[in-house]
Amino acid sequence: MSARGRRIVIPGGTGQVGTLLARHFHEKGDDVTVISRHPRPAEWNSITWSGYDPGPWMKAIDGCDVVINLAGRSVNCRYNAANQSEIKASRTITTGLIGDAIASAVHPPPVWLNASTATIYRHSLDRAMDDVTGEVGGSEPDAPPKWRFSIDVATSWERAFFAPDVPHTRRIAMRSAMTMSPDRGGVFDTLLSLVRWGLGGKAGPGKQYVSWIHEVDFIRAVEFLIEKESLSGPVNLASPCPVPNRQFMSCLRQAWCTSYIGIPASTWMLEIGAILLRTETELVLKSRRVIPRRLTEAGFEFDFPNWRGACVDLVERWRKAQAEV
16 A cells, blocks of 8 residues: 555544544645544544434545544543443444445445554453453453443444454454543643642552553554554554553653652542542553554564653653643
8 A cells, every 4th residue: 555645534533543643644645534523623624424324424435545433432431321322332333334334335445443442451460461362351250340331342342343244444453552642631631730730649559550652653553554464353552561550650750850759549539539520430440451462573663662761752742832832
């Protein structure tokens, strides 16, 4: 596939990750189309859809070179019945619709990348979870019910992705860790705000692992997956060096050049805070010890394999972005 002049369609491309990818491909000279329920003004093409119905948006997929589906309601919310239903449907139904569009296309795309999540693996302190031998979670006897819901969403999402009959399209489920970029409102911006306000200590026990990936490596990995025709199926997109939460936050404090010890948050404090912020403690208490075995064995090399170096780069760029505002 030519590296330039590609037609790339990104359903659900208005979030943090989608914007990173759309900006990258557009700056390379690719013809980018974002499909979204709420399109935003951008330099690339935008199409409106409901996410639940077929429509004119399907024409954008016929004849394109790459589909990267990122559609899905944010999981940063309380897991009440209504939100759980929307979280799951916004992933499975939308993915099924894209599969239908590809299956009916006269010229189906050669490759379809679909968002998945590193949360699909079990809570793991004892060993790393790669994309060859990793253990899918959900059956752990001590897992909270809400953690099982996340596993059900992840596995249902991937079933919806691999179900359509699209013999001419290579499929990759991107089991992504948290993508770290200095953009306002992203996960790194949120974590850094805790450090800046003196709250950047360990969360809960601090032993739980944090899996992450620097935005530069995420974008490079997506490009690698598009071009590497031998890769298909689930692929972990995460740094090869996940770190315990205690170390993760310590590195972030040091990168910010602060000498204080961040105020830790006990589990009960996190539970109260999650209710006030209308989110769930799973996002910080579940141990995601994920490594990218298939990527590295295929020859991918990370620019930012270690969190300490990634922190320094991200903080520096965050400061620069704030100075330019």
